[in-house]
Amino acid sequence: MSVAEIDTTQEEVAPKRRAWWRRLLADRAAALALAALVLIVGAALLAPLIAPYDPFRSSRLVMAPPVWDERGTWAHVLGTDGQGRDMLTRILYGTRITLLIGVVAVVVGGLLGSLLGLVAAFYRRLDPFVMRLVDVMLSFPAILLGLALVAVIGPGIWPVIIALAIATIPDCARIGRSIAVSVMEQEYIEAGRAVGLSNAALFRRYLVRNCISSIMIFISLRFGQVILIGAALSFLGLGARPPTAELGMMAAQGRDFLLFAPHIAVIPSVVIFVIVLAANVAGDALRDVLDPRLRT
Amino acid sequence: MIETVANRLLLSIPVLFGVLILGFALVTLAPGDPARVMAGPAAPPEVVAQIRDRMGLDDPVVVQFLRYLGRVAEGDLGRSLISNRTVTAELGAAIVPTVELMVACLVWSIPLGIAMGTLAAVWRGSIVDRIIMTISVAGVSLPIFFICLVLIQVVGVQWRLLPFIGRGGPLWTVEGLRHIALPALSLGLIFIGPVARMTRSSVLEVLRLDHVRTARAKGLSERRVILRHGLRNALIPVVTLIGLQAGYLLGGAVVTETIFSYPGIGRLAVGAILSSDFPLAQGAILVLALAFILINLIVDVLYALLDPRVQRR
Numbered sequence: 001m002s003v004a005e006i007d008t009t010q011e012e013v014a015p016k017r018r019a020w021w022r023r024l025l026a027d028r029a030a031a032l033a034l035a036a037l038v039l040i041v042g043a044a045l046l047a048p049l050i051a052p053y054d055p056f057r058s059s060r061l062v063m064a065p066p067v068w069d070e071r072g073t074w075a076h077v078l079g080t081d082g083q084g085r086d087m088l089t090r091i092l093y094g095t096r097i098t099l100l101i102g103v104v105a106v107v108v109g110g111l112l113g114s115l116l117g118l119v120a121a122f123y124r125r126l127d128p129f130v131m132r133l134v135d136v137m138l139s140f141p142a143i144l145l146g147l148a149l150v151a152v153i154g155p156g157i158w159p160v161i162i163a164l165a166i167a168t169i170p171d172c173a174r175i176g177r178s179i180a181v182s183v184m185e186q187e188y189i190e191a192g193r194a195v196g197l198s199n200a201a202l203f204r205r206y207l208v209r210n211c212i213s214s215i216m217i218f219i220s221l222r223f224g225q226v227i228l229i230g231a232a233l234s235f236l237g238l239g240a241r242p243p244t245a246e247l248g249m250m251a252a253q254g255r256d257f258l259l260f261a262p263h264i265a266v267i268p269s270v271v272i273f274v275i276v277l278a279a280n281v282a283g284d285a286l287r288d289v290l291d292p293r294l295r296t
Numbered sequence: 297m298i299e300t301v302a303n304r305l306l307l308s309i310p311v312l313f314g315v316l317i318l319g320f321a322l323v324t325l326a327p328g329d330p331a332r333v334m335a336g337p338a339a340p341p342e343v344v345a346q347i348r349d350r351m352g353l354d355d356p357v358v359v360q361f362l363r364y365l366g367r368v369a370e371g372d373l374g375r376s377l378i379s380n381r382t383v384t385a386e387l388g389a390a391i392v393p394t395v396e397l398m399v400a401c402l403v404w405s406i407p408l409g410i411a412m413g414t415l416a417a418v419w420r421g422s423i424v425d426r427i428i429m430t431i432s433v434a435g436v437s438l439p440i441f442f443i444c445l446v447l448i449q450v451v452g453v454q455w456r457l458l459p460f461i462g463r464g465g466p467l468w469t470v471e472g473l474r475h476i477a478l479p480a481l482s483l484g485l486i487f488i489g490p491v492a493r494m495t496r497s498s499v500l501e502v503l504r505l506d507h508v509r510t511a512r513a514k515g516l517s518e519r520r521v522i523l524r525h526g527l528r529n530a531l532i533p534v535v536t537l538i539g540l541q542a543g544y545l546l547g548g549a550v551v552t553e554t555i556f557s558y559p560g561i562g563r564l565a566v567g568a569i570l571s572s573d574f575p576l577a578q579g580a581i582l583v584l585a586l587a588f589i590l591i592n593l594i595v596d597v598l599y600a601l602l603d604p605r606v607q608r609r
Contacts, residue, residue, distance in 0.1 A: 132310060139311040139592070140318070141543020143550055144584055151322055151569045151577045225544070228439055232551050235441045236566050251441060255555075258449055269442035277437035284433075 023289045030285030033278040040275055044095040052077075053086035055093040056243050060084060063261040081250070081264050082257050091271055094245035097157065098272065101239070101246075102227040105161050109168025110219035116169065117176025118211060121184055122203055131177070134170045142167035142229045150238040157246070160239040164226050168219075175218045176211065183210045217290060221283040224276040231272050247272050300600040308589050315585040320364050322578045324357060373582070374575035376568070383579035386564065391583065394560035396467045397483065397549060400476045402538075405484030406491055410534065413495025414527055420500065428492060435489030440548045444482045444555040451478060461557050479556045483548050487541070494537045498530040505529075532603050539595030542588055561587075 025031045043050065059080060065072045066079040066087070078087035120130035140148075146163040153159040183189070184207070192202050231248030233239040240246035242253075247268040254265025331347035332339075348354055352363060367373070373383035409432075416428040452460035460478050464471030502508060503526050511525045512518075550562030557563070565580035567573075 135307065136311050136314045139314070139589055140585065141546055141588060143543065143547030144581060144588070147550070147565055147569060147577075147584075148318055148322055148581050151574065151581070155570075224437060228437075229547055231439055232441060232547060235439075236551065236554055237570055238566070248439070248441070251439070251445075255445065258445060259453065262449065265445055266442075269439055269445070272439045273434075273437055273442065276439075277434060280433055280437050 027285050033281035036278040047092040051089040051092045053089040055089050058084040090245040094247045097246040101230040105164035106223050109165035110172045113169035113172025114176035114215045117173040118180045120177045121180030134173045137170040146233045155238045160233050179211045179214045217287045224279040304596050319578045319582045373579040376576040377573045390561045390564045400480035401483040405487040409488040409491025410495045413492040416496045417499035432489035432492040440551045479552045483552045498533040502526050502530045539592045542591040
């Protein structure tokens with residue numbers, strides 16, 4: 001085999017890899033959504049560095065309007081809330097908590113769920129049990145799990161995260177199983193068996209690697225929904241506790257000032273909307289580019 | 297057909313059991329002593345012990361669970377720790393408003409969603425398609441509480457057009473309709489998106505099938521092709537979607553009821569949890585879970601009725 005031959009294969013692979021990125025970024029909506037996500041996640045991560053104030057410190061300037069209002073000041077770009085705390089600072093910290101809830105729930109639930117699905121597809125004897133378990137879990141919608149867990153543990157971020165993670169498991173198990181079943185029918189699995197690979201090696205090297213991208217896409221599609229439910233639970237007073245800043249809870253606090261200071265409820269709601277919209281648009285585009293099979 | 301329904305019913309048994317275990321765990325695992333809550337913070341220990349004894353809280357967990365099952369079978373869910381009314385009475389009063397809200401929401405959002413999805417599919421790639429799909433993605437991404445707050449603020453407070461607190465009466469009365477309008481509008485708005493998306497992709501898929509081509513070939517008008525041959529088959533996945541999204545809708549209803557102070561099961565559940573009223577919280581969660589199981593059961597049966605292929609499986 002000559003060097004030239006290897007070079008040509010690499011050249012063939014390289015454009016393909018660039019192609020899916022390009023196709024993704026060529027979709028203007030998707031590019032915009034990705035940019036928004038990067039910006040929001042970056043701002044949330046850097047909150048302690050870039051936030052202009054202390055998120056818990058009140059000032060005498062209560063319910064100051066944002067800067068685009070004629071009474072607004074540049075000292076508080078997004079105004080202040082009902083207790084005189086800087087809105088921009090609290091939005092930055094609140095986005096952190098909201099994203100944390102969504103990311104932890106989706107990653108933990110998604111991993112556990114897809115692992116369950118892969119195991120069910122790999123060890124066919126376990127399949128009926130796993131799937132029955134999944135059926136039972138599917139009958140508990142996220143919001144009910146959230147309500148039940150909060151009733152037992154009490155309000156807080158963690159019961160919400162746990163509930164959302166558990167609610168993510170069954171869907172991911174189902175999709176993981178259906179993807180894995182089609183992979184299991186491929187010839188390389190049989191080939192791997194024939195060469196005498198152990199089950200563990202077969203599972204790890206062949207099954208997981210061939211399923212992972214489809215599963216990741218599916219999980220990313222769930223992210224927006226999970227964020228929305230988490231924010232709704234916090235809005236109801238079942239999630240984050242004051243004085244923690246969390247977007248859903250901030251919107252709830254703004255409810256009482258809707259008449260004279262609508263920005264206190266509107267700004268956090270809009271931030272949630274932008275996060276979820278960006279996640280949905282980016283997830284959809286990613287699926288269309290990488291794995292159109294998953295389209296429903 | 298009967299077999300499908302029977303099968304489905306059989307499948308709900310483990311689910312039902314899971315719901316009951318969860319409901320039971322809710323009361324037994326909850327921190328804080330229910331007897332203490334009932335007796336009040338100032339009660340002497342003897343009174344608390346007496347209540348514990350009366351409620352059988354010191355028995356083994358299995359005994360408590362069996363006793364709990366027996367009570368549930370008799371329809372006895374205990375008494376609210378706060379109002380001291382029976383949980384069944386509290387729930388009974390809240391079920392009808394919630395069902396009304398669901399009906400009032402679905403009755404406009406499903407037809408509109410289907411219409412939007414069909415138009416988007418028929419004019420695929422056109423500006424109409426783009427607008428409809430943008431609206432539906434935006435709709436799926438909006439926090440329900442934001443929709444509620446905006447509607448209250450604009451329609452309720454600024455325009456003074458519709459009331460936004462509580463329930464005005466049964467659905468068939470004018471006041472009832474006026475009061476349910478805003479909650480039903482809010483809840484429906486989050487449901488249009490998924491319905492439109494599902495209808496669009498399902499109509500697109502059906503329009504590619506042979507029988508649609510045949511219908512076109514024999515010279516039927518495009519309108520007839522789409523309505524009679526396209527949409528009719530495309531509606532099957534939409535029916536399943538309603539089952540899949542029932543949890544989503546339930547979550548929306550919990551938030552909507554709470555914001556509009558609408559006296560349904562969702563608001564009851566949230567109120568009970570926030571005030572540590574465990575028997576009531578447990579009853580409300582039980583009813584919500586049962587409703588969810590029931591909706592899925594109905595959807596599965598509908599699915600079997602609409603799609604003859606299911607019965608053969």
